[in-house]
Each structure stands twice: as structure tokens, then as C-alpha cells.
Amino acid sequence: MDEETATSVVQFENVGVRYGTGPEVLSDITFELPDSSFHFVTGPSGAGKSSLLKLMYLALRPSRGLISLFGRNAAGIERDELPMIRRQIGVVFQNFRLIDHLSTFDNVALPLRVAGAAESMIQKHVGELLRWVGLADHLEAKPPTLSGGQQQRVAIARAVIGRPRLLLADEPTGNVDDQIAVRLLYLFEELNRMGTTVVIATHNEFLVKRFGHAQLHLEDGRLHARPPAKKTQS
Amino acid sequence: MAERNDLPLSEDASTRLMPWIVGVMAYLAAIALAAALMLSNVAAEWSRGLEGTLTVQVPIPEADTAEQTDARIVAAVRILLKTPGIVSARPIPLAEVATMLEPWLGAGAKMSDLPLPRVIDVRMEEGARLDLTALSHKLNETVPGASIEDHEQWRSTLIVLFRSMEVVAFIVIVLIGTVAFSAIVFTIRSVLAVHQEIVEVLHLIGAQNAYIAEQFQKHAFRVTLKGSLGGTAFAFLTILGILFLTRDLEASLLPASALAYWHWLVLALLPIAESYGAMVTARITILRALRRMF
Numbered sequence: 001m002d003e004e005t006a007t008s009v010v011q012f013e014n015v016g017v018r019y020g021t022g023p024e025v026l027s028d029i030t031f032e033l034p035d036s037s038f039h040f041v042t043g044p045s046g047a048g049k050s051s052l053l054k055l056m057y058l059a060l061r062p063s064r065g066l067i068s069l070f071g072r073n074a075a076g077i078e079r080d081e082l083p084m085i086r087r088q089i090g091v092v093f094q095n096f097r098l099i100d101h102l103s104t105f106d107n108v109a110l111p112l113r114v115a116g117a118a119e120s121m122i123q124k125h126v127g128e129l130l131r132w133v134g135l136a137d138h139l140e141a142k143p144p145t146l147s148g149g150q151q152q153r154v155a156i157a158r159a160v161i162g163r164p165r166l167l168l169a170d171e172p173t174g175n176v177d178d179q180i181a182v183r184l185l186y187l188f189e190e191l192n193r194m195g196t197t198v199v200i201a202t203h204n205e206f207l208v209k210r211f212g213h214a215q216l217h218l219e220d221g222r223l224h225a226r227p228p229a230k231k232t233q234s
Numbered sequence: 235m236a237e238r239n240d241l242p243l244s245e246d247a248s249t250r251l252m253p254w255i256v257g258v259m260a261y262l263a264a265i266a267l268a269a270a271l272m273l274s275n276v277a278a279e280w281s282r283g284l285e286g287t288l289t290v291q292v293p294i295p296e297a298d299t300a301e302q303t304d305a306r307i308v309a310a311v312r313i314l315l316k317t318p319g320i321v322s323a324r325p326i327p328l329a330e331v332a333t334m335l336e337p338w339l340g341a342g343a344k345m346s347d348l349p350l351p352r353v354i355d356v357r358m359e360e361g362a363r364l365d366l367t368a369l370s371h372k373l374n375e376t377v378p379g380a381s382i383e384d385h386e387q388w389r390s391t392l393i394v395l396f397r398s399m400e401v402v403a404f405i406v407i408v409l410i411g412t413v414a415f416s417a418i419v420f421t422i423r424s425v426l427a428v429h430q431e432i433v434e435v436l437h438l439i440g441a442q443n444a445y446i447a448e449q450f451q452k453h454a455f456r457v458t459l460k461g462s463l464g465g466t467a468f469a470f471l472t473i474l475g476i477l478f479l480t481r482d483l484e485a486s487l488l489p490a491s492a493l494a495y496w497h498w499l500v501l502a503l504l505p506i507a508e509s510y511g512a513m514v515t516a517r518i519t520i521l522r523a524l525r526r527m528f
Contacts, residue, residue, distance in 0.1 A: 059438060079525075087440035097435045101242040110240065114441035158439070 008032045009197040015065030026221045038192045041201040043218035049201040053168045057091050090164035092172045096155040098143040105139040111162040148175035169200045243453040256461025263410045264469030270403035271497045277396035288356040293379040310377045319362035326353045422519045447520045454516035462505035
């Protein structure tokens with residue numbers, strides 16, 4: 001699709017963020033994510049990657065600047081509208097934020113349940129997805145009994161189960177070896193092919209090179225857009 | 235197995251005690267309500283039982299012969315029956331008076347030895363208003379010393395007693411309700427604080443406040459139903475026990491059927507009413523708290 005005419009899913013204009021009266025953790029951030037694009041957010045730890053994602057899933061309000069989401073000014077979104085907008089955003093949190101007392105299955109089913117999906121549909125899709133991410137044998141397991149890598153896959157499954165328009169992942173491959181990381185990236189690419197805009201914060205250079213998508217590179221709270229890394233051969 | 239809930243409410247220390255607390259409150263509420271209903275019933279029976287009756291006392295001088303005594307009573311009865319509004323006037327036989335006085339005087343007391351006045355039981359037409367002063371005056375012309383007792387004084391004192399006990403019972407019910415309400419509100423708030431992380435995740439994946447409130451209200455309903463069923467059952471046992479132990483007293487002092495069947499029904503429906511009350515309280519509390527939080 002021609003990127004000039006594509007509608008933008010996310011648009012930032014001179015966005016700045018500070019916590020309390022501290023210094024700005026993000027300054028003068030301006031970028032645009034076209035529909036169905038795939039971006040890596042890279043940069044050293046503490047460069048503001050997580051804050052950038054939080055702004056996109058509306059858990060953080062900018063102290064200045066303008067953010068548009070799905071063509072709407074984020075500042076103008078009413079509280080009552082938030083749930084409907086968040087159902088179009090899948091988030092893989094850095095520390096997963098799984099619900100410990102619910103089984104793997106119920107954790108992944110949660111976005112569908114809060115959206116009021118039919119239980120038959122939930123049974124079908126959740127089972128299928130969990131098989132795909134290799135957790136078919138752990139449907140009833142509680143997150144605390146799973147390994148870090150398994151928890152991460154549950155978190156990813158929960159983020160993608162609702163076929164979101166925008167997928168935000170904060171270090172989604174931090175706890176798995178490169179082989180599983182590649183498999184998970186394929187899952188994201190598959191979603192991306194079906195129209196989901198994907199943003200992945202990572203400092204796994206191997207993945208960035210291997211998949212070669214456009215980069216939003218953060219350093220000291222400032223954005224340096226980078227062209228797609230040259231794809232390496234697998 | 236318990237129903238799936240997105241919040242681990244049944245595992246919380248703060249909510250694990252709730253069925254017991256609710257049980258105690260439900261017990262107290264049921265007892266207080268039963269007392270209120272019973273007192274209201276008793277007061278109504280008292281006023282109904284004594285309304286429309288008069289007692290006429292005819293003093294009998296010691297010098298009287300039996301014939302003179304009878305003549306006095308017959309004269310009094312005749313005057314009474316001639317008065318418009320009076321339906322019947324029945325002289326109470328001495329034997330009956332003896333039975334009534336037995337608890338105080340002992341069996342076999344010789345009535346003829348006592349200067350007892352003779353008593354005439356008078357029944358009036360329903361709603362009849364008699365000029366008691368005029369009637370008393372008229373009676374005294376023929377039967378000197380005759381007096382009329384319309385029970386008004388004694389009745390109104392008893393009714394005041396019962397009604398004030400009834401009011402106290404209702405105040406107790408209101409207090410229990412207030413305490414229960416506050417307990418629910420504070421428990422919900424603390425539970426919400428404990429599970430803020432989960433609530434936040436639910437919000438981030440697109441849950442509406444109503445969805446989150448539903449998790450809490452389902453739990454509040456179940457916990458209250460459990461506790462109040464237990465508490466109300468114990469209250470039933472207590473009331474039945476009291477009624478059983480006082481069954482002899484009932485005949486003479488308390489009017490029969492102190493609790494009507496619909497009273498029992500009201501008491502039996504308490505747990506359901508309480509559970510719905512708890513559910514609505516939980517929902518309102520949680521929605522208000524969520525609106526403040528985010």
C-alpha cells in the first residue's frame with residue numbers, strides 16, 4: 001500500500017513527557033505509523049521505550065504535544081470511550097501482567113470475555129491460539145507455575161487474541177531463546193499481514209536485523225528514525 | 235467449584251470472614267424484625283380484644299341478702315341493656331370470678347367471705363360511643379356505688395409500651411442495616427485497593443467499569459446469601475425455641491398466634507432481600523470508586 005495515502009494509526013506531534021516536576025523523559029517526539037506498518041522501537045534501557053508504548057495504549061498522558069490514535073485526538077477521548085478503543089489495541093506488557101489466579105486459558109480468553117464474546121467462540125479461538133504458541137499442554141496451568149518464556153507466550157496470546165488493529169509489545173522476546181523469539185515474531189508478522197499495525201520495543205539486535213522492519217530509535221528521550229535494517233539471511 | 239471470577243475475591247483474608255459477619259448481622263436483623271412484628275401483633279390484638287367492652291362493677295354491701303344482691307344485678311343489667319349501643323350485659327358468675335382470681339388467692343378460697351364486687355361484662359356495638367358519665371349517673375340512681383371501667387387507661391398504657399418496644403426494634407434493624415452497609419463499603423474499598431493491579435489490567439484490555447463491578451457484585455451476592463441463610467436459619471430456631479418455652483404464658487398474657495404466617499414468610503425472604511441489598515451496595519460502591527480511580 002502506498003504509505004502516502006494510508007491512514008495513520010498513530011501520530012505523534014512534538015510530544016513531551018515528564019513525570020512530576022522531573023526532567024522530560026521523552027522530548028519532541030514526532031512520528032507517524034501508517035496502517036499495517038511494522039516498527040521496532042529500539043534504544044538503550046531507560047531511553048523511554050516503555051513510556052512511548054504507554055502513551056500509545058493511553059496509560060500515560062503527554063505533558064505536551066499532540067497524540068492521535070486511529071485518527072482521533074487522544075486528549076479528546078472520553079473515559080467512557082476508553083474500553084472500546086483499548087479493545088482495538090493489544091498490549092504485551094514488559095512484566096506480562098498476567099492474572100495469577102486464572103488459568104492460562106482464562107488469561108488469554110479475558111479480552112474476549114470483557115468484550116462479551118460468545119463462550120463457544122472463545123473455546124475455539126483460545127484453544128487454537130494456545131496450540132499455535134505451544135502451550136496446548138498448559139491450558140489449565142496458573143501463570144506462577146509456568147516458566148518465564150511460557151508466561152511470555154501467554155501474554156502475547158492475550159494481546160493478539162482479539163485481532164487488534166494496533167499491537168504494542170514491550171520486550172516480548174526478552175525471556176525466550178532466539179528460536180522461540182523468531183517463532184513469535186512470525187506470529188506478529190502474520191498478524192501484520194492481516195492488517196494489524198505492530199510496534200515492538202526490543203533491544204534484541206538479532207531480531208531487528210533478521211526481520212528488518214523500520215526502527216524508531218530512542219536515545220536520551222529523543223527519537224531518531226532509522227531506515228529498516230538490512231535483512232540478514234536465516 | 236466456585237464460579238470463575240477475574241478477581242481472586244474468595245481467597246482474600248478480608249472477604250473470607252464476610253459470611254460470618256453477614257451471618258451474625260442477618261441473625262440479629264431477623265430477631266429484631268421478628269420482635270417488631272410480634273410486638274406490633276400483640277399491641278393490635280390487645281386493642282382489638284378490649285375495644286368495645288366495658289366492665290361494670292356493682293359493690294355489694296355486707297348486709298345484703300342473696301335476693302337483694304340478685305336484685306341489684308338484675309337492675310343494673312336492665313339499665314345497661316336499655317342503653318342504645320349496648321349489645322349484651324352478662325353478670326359474671328362468682329365461680330368464674332373465683333377461677334380468675336385463683337392465681338392470686340389460691341384454690342378453694344371462699345368467695346362468700348370476701349367483700350367482692352360483682353362484675354358485669356358489657357359488649358357494645360362496633361364503633362358505638364357511649365356517654366359514660368351519663369350512664370354512670372343513671373346506674374348510680376338505682377344501684378348506688380356502681381362504677382364503669384372502660385379499660386381505656388390500662389389499654390393505652392399497654393399499647394404505648396408495645397409500640398415503643400416496636401420502635402426500638404425498628405431502630406435496631408436500621409442500625410444493623412447501617413453497620414452492614416458500611417461493612418460492605420469498606421470491604422469493597424479495601425479489596426479494590428488490594429487488587430488494583432488486576433483492575434488496571436482489566437481496564438487496559440478493554441473492560442468496562444460495569445464488567446469489573448459485576449465481578450464484585452456477583453461475589454457480594456454469593457457471600458451475603460451464604461451468610462444470611464445461616465444467620466436467618468439460626469434466628470428461626472431461636473424464635474421457635476422462645477415460642478416453645480413460652481407456650482403456656484401465651485394463652486393468658488400474649489394473644490395466640492404471635493406471628494402470622496405472612497410474618498414467617500417475610501422472615502424467610504430476608505436472606506434474598508439482604509443479598510440483593512449487598513449486591514446493589516457493592517455495585518454502587520465499586521462504580522464510584524472506579525470512577526475516582528481512573
